[in-house]
Amino acid sequence: MKTLLIYPVFALILFNFLILMYSFTQRLKAIKAKKVNYRYFIEYKGDELPKNLHLLSRSFDNQFQVPMLFFITVILLIILKLDNSYFVLLSAWGFVISRLVHFYFHAIKQVLIGRYRTYAVGWLFIFMLWGPILIHNF
Numbered sequence: 001m002k003t004l005l006i007y008p009v010f011a012l013i014l015f016n017f018l019i020l021m022y023s024f025t026q027r028l029k030a031i032k033a034k035k036v037n038y039r040y041f042i043e044y045k046g047d048e049l050p051k052n053l054h055l056l057s058r059s060f061d062n063q064f065q066v067p068m069l070f071f072i073t074v075i076l077l078i079i080l081k082l083d084n085s086y087f088v089l090l091s092a093w094g095f096v097i098s099r100l101v102h103f104y105f106h107a108i109k110q111v112l113i114g115r116y117r118t119y120a121v122g123w124l125f126i127f128m129l130w131g132p133i134l135i136h137n138f
Contacts, residue, residue, distance in 0.1 A: 003083045005074050008092040012070070012099060016063045019103065023056040052107075059107040063099070066122055070095050073129045082132045095125035 030036045030050055040047045049057070074092060077083045098121045105114035 003078055004089050005078060005083045005092055008089075008096045009071065009074055011093075012063075012067060012096050015096070015100060015103075016060070016067075019056070019060050019063065023053070023060055026053055026056055055107045055110065059103050062102070062106070066119075066126065067099060069126050070129075073126060073133070076133060077129065080133060080136055082136055085132065088129060088132060091125050091128040095122055095129070098122035098125060 027036075027041065030053055031038045035050050036047050036053065040049070070092075074083075077088060082088060098118050102115060102118040102122060105111045105118060
């Protein structure tokens with residue numbers, strides 16, 4: 001049976017890839033502009049990274065924290081055949097959108113309160129996705 005949850009999962013994977021590619025191009029630009037020595041990226045020691053590169057690196061790292069809980073939760077929803085409700089699908093898309101907005105506030109606009117709020121909203125969507133799992137197991 002097909003599941004629509006594949007689409008928000010793929011969207012998040014694609015988003016991670018786009019962050020990676022954007023970060024790579026920004027690193028190349030910084031190296032060419034001599035803002036950072038290319039050797040820094042061999043051992044990640046020595047030079048101080050320009051702020052934009054530091055934030056991009058942190059944002060990319062963030063994609064391997066709470067989003068991992070999202071991936072595990074989606075797999076569990078699919079295994080338990082709880083993936084076919086609008087509630088689950090909208091919660092999954094809500095989580096993905098929260099990650100996009102979190103990146104925007106973190107790496108692009110650098111707005112701390114917006115970043116914290118979207119981080120909290122992402123957690124809320126994770127808990128919402130766990131609702132059907134917990135109800136199923138009562």
